[in-house]
Amino acid sequence: MWARKRIDIGWTDLWFGFRKTYCKVDRTIAAQDAESAFTPRDRSLACLSVRSGFDLLLTGLRMPAGSEVLVSAVTILDMVRIIESHDLIAVPIDIDPSTMQLDLGTLQNAIKPQTRAILVAHLFGAILDLSEICSIAQRNDLLLIEDCAQCFDGNRYTGHPGSDVVMFSFGPIKTSTALAGALLVVRDQTLLKRMKSTHQTWPIQPQAEFRVRVRTYSLLKLASGRRTFAILVWILRWLGKNRDETLNGAVRNFPADQFFTRRRRQPCNALLQLMKHRIDRFDASRQDRRSRLGRMLADGIGLSDRDDNMRVPSAATQYHTWWVFPLCCDERHQLIEQLRYSGFDATAVSQMQAVPSIVGNLADSPVTAQRLVDSMCFLPLYPEMSEQAISQMIKIVDQHAKTRNQPFQADSPLE
Numbered sequence: 001m002w003a004r005k006r007i008d009i010g011w012t013d014l015w016f017g018f019r020k021t022y023c024k025v026d027r028t029i030a031a032q033d034a035e036s037a038f039t040p041r042d043r044s045l046a047c048l049s050v051r052s053g054f055d056l057l058l059t060g061l062r063m064p065a066g067s068e069v070l071v072s073a074v075t076i077l078d079m080v081r082i083i084e085s086h087d088l089i090a091v092p093i094d095i096d097p098s099t100m101q102l103d104l105g106t107l108q109n110a111i112k113p114q115t116r117a118i119l120v121a122h123l124f125g126a127i128l129d130l131s132e133i134c135s136i137a138q139r140n141d142l143l144l145i146e147d148c149a150q151c152f153d154g155n156r157y158t159g160h161p162g163s164d165v166v167m168f169s170f171g172p173i174k175t176s177t178a179l180a181g182a183l184l185v186v187r188d189q190t191l192l193k194r195m196k197s198t199h200q201t202w203p204i205q206p207q208a209e210f211r212v213r214v215r216t217y218s219l220l221k222l223a224s225g226r227r228t229f230a231i232l233v234w235i236l237r238w239l240g241k242n243r244d245e246t247l248n249g250a251v252r253n254f255p256a257d258q259f260f261t262r263r264r265r266q267p268c269n270a271l272l273q274l275m276k277h278r279i280d281r282f283d284a285s286r287q288d289r290r291s292r293l294g295r296m297l298a299d300g301i302g303l304s305d306r307d308d309n310m311r312v313p314s315a316a317t318q319y320h321t322w323w324v325f326p327l328c329c330d331e332r333h334q335l336i337e338q339l340r341y342s343g344f345d346a347t348a349v350s351q352m353q354a355v356p357s358i359v360g361n362l363a364d365s366p367v368t369a370q371r372l373v374d375s376m377c378f379l380p381l382y383p384e385m386s387e388q389a390i391s392q393m394i395k396i397v398d399q400h401a402k403t404r405n406q407p408f409q410a411d412s413p414l415e
Helices: 011-020 027-035 050-061 077-085 104-110 131-139 189-199 207-223 226-239 243-250 256-263 269-280 284-301 332-341 367-375 387-403
Strands: 044-047 068-072 074-076 089-093 115-121 143-147 165-169 182-186 325-329 352-354 376-379
Touching: 011 207, 011 269, 027 044, 027 269, 044 050, 044 189, 050 077, 050 143, 050 165, 050 182, 050 189, 050 256, 068 074, 068 077, 074 077, 074 115, 074 367, 077 089, 077 256, 089 104, 104 131, 115 131, 131 143, 182 189, 207 226, 207 269, 226 243, 284 325, 284 387, 325 332, 325 367, 332 376, 332 387, 352 367, 367 376
Parallel strands: 068 089, 068 115, 115 143, 143 165
Antiparallel strands: 044 182, 074 352, 165 182, 325 376
């Protein structure tokens, strides 16, 4: 069975990270090396996660209470939680489903005297053209923040030149993962100094904790092979365990009640070194293969223009790394059942949510975002997959489109 996701890290990289937890190194040098990996060091900050960096950013900005941040209507709700923790208001801006770009008319109408910033999320590996959004931000004196957690592409994309802050993630399921960590590129030197000053007051993540993390994700990597994953699925079924709950629980970082205390820490030296190591050894050919497979799958499905009940969000974006492959389908659970039966571990479980609208705000309610989230599932896609596997998924989706109102018969395997 093709697992829903494979951890994008090699065994030698895992050994490098594990070994570094026992090594002593000057912390200042480790941080500087990580921060200068693909952008000038005097513009970067290495931190524990994008959530940690975003928290530092809002602390450094010192926006008045009640200020509004315009956000992509589909995002990780933890980002909204951080905004609200600073007594700010997150205002969702609906999106164009074909590109996942912000709706420019809604964005313009949402700008008020209390608006201070725009937070744009590049979703699913699609890298948006921010030229018009950048012009809107500059005309209205707004800070433009790019959330690039899902679209790392080495030094081939380091953010739009007009953005004020760009955030990259190296979390466990991200491209070129270091199992944690993030890099923020900050244009304003004064703001960056304030962020670093606050960061230095946070406790440092223990090396031993990161060592355990490396061991845990080594086991998860081992379990993601086709045969081992099939055995794992069989064991979970035999034990009566829910597959989605078990797999997502295995990669959950911290309990909800420790959201801020565990994120308000500095990365340990081993993590800083592993981030530098992973960025330096970014494999562009591997990324390009995933992009080709993603485009092959999107073009093969090709349903967005002829079937309103099924679409591939972000498929119209020209610059796409296909970090994950989303598919919106009115009968998604039936499609997932068909895919799993045929050896593809599709899932509807995701941290991506529609941001709730703000009562009394004139911005349109994010109806499109909510509709997408309610119908979205994710198909396996990574460089190890064969073109034959991609073609098989295309056939399954096509057959589902033709027979979606009929109950799935598990004794009639798809070919």
